[in-house]
Amino acid sequence: MATRFEFVLHGSNPATLRAAAEEALDEVDRIENLLSLYRPHTDIARLNAGAALAPVRVLPETFRLLQRAVELSRATGGAFDVTAGALVRAWGFLGGSGAEAQAEAVAAARACVGCDLLELSVADFSVRFRRDGVLVDLGSIGKGYALDRAAELLREAGVSSALLHGGTSTVISVGTPPDASAWTIALPRGGTIELRDESLSVSAGWGKSFRDAAGQERGHVLDPRTGEPVLANRVAAVVALSATDSDALSTAALLADPPALERLRQVFPAVRFLEGDERPPPS
Numbered sequence: 001m002a003t004r005f006e007f008v009l010h011g012s013n014p015a016t017l018r019a020a021a022e023e024a025l026d027e028v029d030r031i032e033n034l035l036s037l038y039r040p041h042t043d044i045a046r047l048n049a050g051a052a053l054a055p056v057r058v059l060p061e062t063f064r065l066l067q068r069a070v071e072l073s074r075a076t077g078g079a080f081d082v083t084a085g086a087l088v089r090a091w092g093f094l095g096g097s098g099a100e101a102q103a104e105a106v107a108a109a110r111a112c113v114g115c116d117l118l119e120l121s122v123a124d125f126s127v128r129f130r131r132d133g134v135l136v137d138l139g140s141i142g143k144g145y146a147l148d149r150a151a152e153l154l155r156e157a158g159v160s161s162a163l164l165h166g167g168t169s170t171v172i173s174v175g176t177p178p179d180a181s182a183w184t185i186a187l188p189r190g191g192t193i194e195l196r197d198e199s200l201s202v203s204a205g206w207g208k209s210f211r212d213a214a215g216q217e218r219g220h221v222l223d224p225r226t227g228e229p230v231l232a233n234r235v236a237a238v239v240a241l242s243a244t245d246s247d248a249l250s251t252a253a254l255l256a257d258p259p260a261l262e263r264l265r266q267v268f269p270a271v272r273f274l275e276g277d278e279r280p281p282p283s
Contacts, residue, residue, distance in 0.1 A: 085135030
């Protein structure tokens with residue numbers, strides 16, 4: 001995840017609130033040590049190192065999250081896909097700010113993308129890649145999952161009013177603030193939205209980007225179906241009960257044209273999909 005997490009908690013006992021917040025932040029760090037692509041001994045690092053050669057057993061928690069990622073990939077028609085890591089690498093976004101990719105490299109990466117390349121065995125919580133070159137990256141869903149877990153721990157500790165964010169792009173609310181009926185959150189394209197025990201995720205093309213041969217600014221979100229990076233001036237926001245789901249679905253919404261966005265609304269009727277924005281990103 002490699003991002004900043006911040007929590008705001010309300011209550012009458014500061015010591016209790018601090019203890020609950022520290023436990024929740026420890027949980028975020030635990031999940032980083034479970035899912036990070038970059039730390040060498042995480043479940044995901046072990047999968048990427050060995051699952052093309054033989055099944056790799058992972059913790060049940062990791063396995064269930066991969067199952068949910070596959071479900072979301074299928075429900076979004078492949079717009080969200082945690083196997084897009086090969087494309088991220090091909091376009092220079094794996095640890096970099098991106099660069100024009102050769103057509104041959106993109107074609108080779110696309111052949112390694114698709115949740116159908118993951119073989120999940122419920123019997124022993126093992127995962128096998130059906131071909132070499134598959135690269136699983138849970139960065140598009142791990143932050144939301146960490147916030148879901150942190151919010152769950154806060155509720156178990158008796159916290160009834162809190163707002164949590166990861167990297168400012170995903171926010172989850174617990175209850176309501178003490179002086180209002182909902183948490184009011186500013187949106188990047190202007191305006192606000194109210195959250196009550198919900199999560200808001202924003203996906204955007206700006207941040208890490210480069211200018212392609214045609215002079216267009218291309219962002220770090222890759223379309224698994226085409227292999228192409230999104231235009232950097234795109235942004236989409238999604239509100240859902242789960243931050244895990246809102247993270248995944250904001251990525252899918254970012255890549256959706258109007259008909260595809262309408263299909264997402266039909267598949268996920270309880271989710272609020274906010275329209276994408278094509279104005280220049282903030283400087």
